[in-house]
Amino acid sequence: MVRRLLALLTVACIGPWAPLPALAQPAGAPDELIRTLSTDILERIKADEALKAGDIQKLSRFVDDVVMPNVNFERMTSLAVGRGWRTATPEQQKQLMTEFRSLLIRTYAGALSAVKDQTVRVRPLRAAPDDTEVVVRSEIVQPRGEPIQLDYRLEKANSAWRIYDLNVLGVWLVETYRNQFAQEINARGIDGLIRSLAERNRRFAQAAGS
């Protein structure tokens, strides 16, 4: 409790002077970041019918404004793409990130309708103070039914913590895409993967527009 208060005070004192966007937490504890961020996200979704209904454009803005400042999406994409990432040109890397982002937004849009009266419980952090890579464990607590395990991998860079992988019920997001991406790269190369992702995104946009 004292530690949490101290952390809050630290954020409150440093916050106003930090030359960073409001949501990027300078030097806070990683579990504190997850607590604030996931509670904030949950509350915003609860209050927004359009988000709950899976409105892709609104969700896309929401992800850019609220989620992405706290995510190292480049690292996340590079881990999912695997060895192919190193040989990809900067332009290809940018395209991969754009298409992967759309894929994730579409994939999880449907799940937001399940947000009702859940709350977040962050489990005690097991990490040394000078760690720069940690796993923060949390649970989505539901009034009925079992809690849903939700863990995050975070890295510390330039004194800010950012998420680069997350785990639902024991399944890491990056790992579930690694094989699918590798198969595509093996068969059709990096450009093949980009084309195949872009094609899906386009098909979806057309279906939604018609």
Added chain:
Amino acid sequence: MSLVGVWRRAGLALAVLLLAACAATGPGGGTGADPDDPDDPLAVARRADPLEPVNRRVAAFNDALDDVLVRPLARTYDRYTPEVLRLIVNNVLSNLLDPYIAVNNLLQGKPAQAASDVGRFLFNSTFGFFGFGDPASDIGLVKNREDFGQTLGVWGVPPGPYLVLPVFGPSNVRDTVGFGVDVWAALVNRFENVPLRNTLGGLQFVEQRARLLPTQSLLEEALDRYALVRDSYLQRRRNLIFDGNPPEDD
């Protein structure tokens, strides 16, 4: 047909498929990168899933069955069953499993959890009115999720090749054996009243499928649904064996 009946038939079908698989493919199979590279996720996948060609066929069959029969049934059930009734169905089935979960916790060397499971069963069967409610959760006796496949895992039995079972879906050799023991031991299957037993068995199947309906967009947006399901299943089972705290590296 009872669940046991379904299981026997599935087992027979599986045996035939396994034989076919052995005849059709040697080890390895597939194309692409260096099979010995530990950094190559496809090499890792090939080791865990040597029967991939056959598994893919069974998965395609299961998907077709899901499209025409199981999912429509689950959707109808989901739409027309009142929330309260579903809660009761869930609670009753979950309550009937708790003694068996206790046995598994004992076998895994976790007597405290086993005692909690027994406590849950006693409390919910009485104060919860034959398990209609789950007041045990409210007094802090949390539900554990254990099965014999996990027990085998805790004992150090290796998972063996990944398997897709007809109708029942993703598994591996270890979990298939575990599943057989689970079905054999299930209280539901010990009921003398055959119509009641079949109703509960059928309800359990449909209820479980209905609970997975929200994951449909995940399946549909997958580049390769088969790989997504396999890689999720293997991670999920490992996570369950370690009760949510698997070691970081293999």
